[in-house]
Amino acid sequence: MTVVDDVKSRTDIVELIGARVPLKKAGRTFKANCPFHTERTPSFVVFPERGTWRCFGACGTGGDVFSFLERADNLTFSEALSRLAEQAGVAMPNTRKQTETEQRETDALYTALQNAADYFHRILSLSPAGETARRYLQDRGIDEQTVSDFQLGLAPHGWEILKSHLSDLGHSEAQMLAAGLVIEREGEDGSSYDRFRGRLMFPVRDTKGRVIGFGARALDDSQPKYLNSPQTALFDKGAALYAIDRAQEAIRSEGEIVLVEGYMDVLQAHQRGFRNVAAIMGTALTERQVTLARGLTRRYALALDPDAAGEAATRRNIVDAWDIFRQEVVRVRGGVTSLGIRRELPSLRVIALPPNRDPDDVIRNDPDEWRRRVEEATPILDYLIQWEARTPEAVTPEGRREAVSRIFPLITALDNPFEQQAAFAQLAAALKIDESKLEAAVGRPERRLQRGRAVVGNSGIAAPGGSAADIGGRALEDERGDVVEEHLLALCLSNEHDVSEAWQRLNLPDLTEDHFWDPVNRDLWRVLTTGSHVEQAEAIVSNHARQLQSALPMKLDRRGLGRALGDLVRRMLERQLKRQDEEDALAVASLTNEDGDAGEALRAMTEETRRRFTERIEQLRAVQTGRWNRDSRQTDGEYSG
Numbered sequence: 001m002t003v004v005d006d007v008k009s010r011t012d013i014v015e016l017i018g019a020r021v022p023l024k025k026a027g028r029t030f031k032a033n034c035p036f037h038t039e040r041t042p043s044f045v046v047f048p049e050r051g052t053w054r055c056f057g058a059c060g061t062g063g064d065v066f067s068f069l070e071r072a073d074n075l076t077f078s079e080a081l082s083r084l085a086e087q088a089g090v091a092m093p094n095t096r097k098q099t100e101t102e103q104r105e106t107d108a109l110y111t112a113l114q115n116a117a118d119y120f121h122r123i124l125s126l127s128p129a130g131e132t133a134r135r136y137l138q139d140r141g142i143d144e145q146t147v148s149d150f151q152l153g154l155a156p157h158g159w160e161i162l163k164s165h166l167s168d169l170g171h172s173e174a175q176m177l178a179a180g181l182v183i184e185r186e187g188e189d190g191s192s193y194d195r196f197r198g199r200l201m202f203p204v205r206d207t208k209g210r211v212i213g214f215g216a217r218a219l220d221d222s223q224p225k226y227l228n229s230p231q232t233a234l235f236d237k238g239a240a241l242y243a244i245d246r247a248q249e250a251i252r253s254e255g256e257i258v259l260v261e262g263y264m265d266v267l268q269a270h271q272r273g274f275r276n277v278a279a280i281m282g283t284a285l286t287e288r289q290v291t292l293a294r295g296l297t298r299r300y301a302l303a304l305d306p307d308a309a310g311e312a313a314t315r316r317n318i319v320d321a322w323d324i325f326r327q328e329v330v331r332v333r334g335g336v337t338s339l340g341i342r343r344e345l346p347s348l349r350v351i352a353l354p355p356n357r358d359p360d361d362v363i364r365n366d367p368d369e370w371r372r373r374v375e376e377a378t379p380i381l382d383y384l385i386q387w388e389a390r391t392p393e394a395v396t397p398e399g400r401r402e403a404v405s406r407i408f409p410l411i412t413a414l415d416n417p418f419e420q421q422a423a424f425a426q427l428a429a430a431l432k433i434d435e436s437k438l439e440a441a442v443g444r445p446e447r448r449l450q451r452g453r454a455v456v457g458n459s460g461i462a463a464p465g466g467s468a469a470d471i472g473g474r475a476l477e478d479e480r481g482d483v484v485e486e487h488l489l490a491l492c493l494s495n496e497h498d499v500s501e502a503w504q505r506l507n508l509p510d511l512t513e514d515h516f517w518d519p520v521n522r523d524l525w526r527v528l529t530t531g532s533h534v535e536q537a538e539a540i541v542s543n544h545a546r547q548l549q550s551a552l553p554m555k556l557d558r559r560g561l562g563r564a565l566g567d568l569v570r571r572m573l574e575r576q577l578k579r580q581d582e583e584d585a586l587a588v589a590s591l592t593n594e595d596g597d598a599g600e601a602l603r604a605m606t607e608e609t610r611r612r613f614t615e616r617i618e619q620l621r622a623v624q625t626g627r628w629n630r631d632s633r634q635t636d637g638e639y640s641g
């Protein structure tokens with residue numbers, strides 16, 4: 001649940017509006033004189049069950065708790081959100097937009113890191129002290145071009161060499177500290193020393209090619225062998241992929257990202273022309289790393305060092321990665337239908353490596369073997385099943401039972417019954433258990449479908465007590481609402497210049513922010529249609545825009561854009577009409593008195609609303625007299641795109 005949803009669900013709309021406007025209960029709704037225009041009879045209705053409000057009178061406004069507060073107290077969306085969050089006791093994440101000063105400080109960190117990378121690289125390439133490191137790289141088969149492409153470097157041996165170099169360039173100690181380049185001495189005020197000393201340096205960059213941190217390898221017996229930058233405002237090991245900047249073009253063109261563990265694996269791969277390779281830098285694959293690559297491809301191949309940290313740990317990493325992917329599949333499935341464009345579902349395969357050899361060895365030894373192993377990578381669930389069957393314990397009944405208990409939840413989490421059945425059969429065969437016996441022992445997988453999905457949908461990692469209703473509810477919500485809005489917004493963001501042209505060419509009707517149900521989407525739409533730059537929007541909205549852009553990149557050609565735009569606008573209008581229709585029905589029921597007279601309410605309404613209302617009242621009367629005919633209901637607002 002996002003903060004916005006959380007705040008919304010904890011805010012009582014009747015209480016919020018009732019504190020400003022005297023509300024009168026009317027059936028399942030509440031009514032009042034509209035606070036946003038002058039009127040003598042009430043046409044302002046609050047729908048507590050839906051968490052919405054609407055004026056059926058002259059101003060015709062409507063929305064949820066956020067839009068009410070925005071309008072009533074003249075607030076921006078972010079202001080309304082933080083005020084309601086405070087009242088509801090919901091902690092707001094720090095989404096405040098950077099001030100100009102903060103922006104300058106961030107820029108200074110990037111510069112400090114780039115200056116450090118330049119310095120390390122010069123020492124490695126030019127200084128006599130770099131000789132040992134240069135020989136090491138040569139021995140590992142890394143050529144000079146690769147050293148220069150990746151700007152590899154050497155951290156000098158002293159304690160304050162980088163520090164004094166950077167301070168000559170005008171960087172403050174505070175900046176070096178914030179960039180993770182120096183370490184504060186314990187117990188002494190403000191004194192610090194170089195974090196990286198005598199190590200081979202690998203600058204880690206973001207997708208824009210900016211240095212965000214370093215990986216560092218010891219060249220002697222120093223421990224640890226590998227050292228990374230600490231977590232900083234710019235660097236988070238679990239959210240970065242080494243070489244993503246250089247790999248992104250190839251990942252896009254080849255349609256797949258190959259993930260390896262180490263820096264050397266990446267260097268060797270790129271040097272031999274396998275350019276879609278990036279490294280997870282010694283962690284288990286994280287959701288944030290998947291997010292980073294999501295904008296580039298949906299196909300991932302994972303080459304994990306089988307004996308890196310013991311088999312159990314590697315298996316755990318793979319299971320974790322698998323969890324993240326199932327979640328990703330569920331996420332994407334929710335969005336498949338709304339555009340009518342079939343998006344490729346994410347896939348994750350495991351590249352099998354020969355015992356005791358990492359990708360670096362394999363590629364150096366025989367690039368063709370690497371190519372073949374990547375091509376023959378195994379879908380992840382198959383891989384896990386084979387793995388279980390290979391363990392020595394799998395020959396005993398006890399061992400097999402444990403293997404089943406590890407794999408079965410993964411099978412039930414598949415949301416396609418055919419895939420489930422196939423994987424179930426495969427598991428039985430791999431463990432040499434009769435399928436019917438296995439079924440008798442654990443049940444058929446599809447019976448557990450709901451539970452499996454709940455596990456996946458939760459946080460990616462199996463969490464007991466995750467309710468299936470959460471997931472079902474969310475999936476439903478996706479189908480109904482947000483996916484349509486988000487696709488439309490992503491489309492507008494990715495095709496900035498062509499959208500308004502297409503809109504005019506297709507003569508599409510205007511969408512107002514009221515067409516958007518999600519408060520953040522609504523605010524983003526407001527930003528886009530007022531011609532402001534997304535970057536200038538408040539943090540929560542510009543972050544949302546960035547997420548949409550990376551999660552749903554939808555650069556389309558002229559025809560594709562027109563078709564998608566037409567489809568999405570039609571869907572938006574249909575939903576809006578449906579909602580209006582439902583609210584009309586509720587309001588009619590509440591505002592009409594026992595005699596079926598809505599006189600008081602009707603007088604205050606706009607002509608259009610009055611027409612719809614009168615129609616509704618007619619229908620109600622018709623139902624009472626048994627004359628109601630569904631066909632007489634008019635579907636206005638017909639739109640052909």
Ligand SMILES: [Zn+2]
Nearest residue numbers: 034037055059
């Ligand atoms: Zn009004």
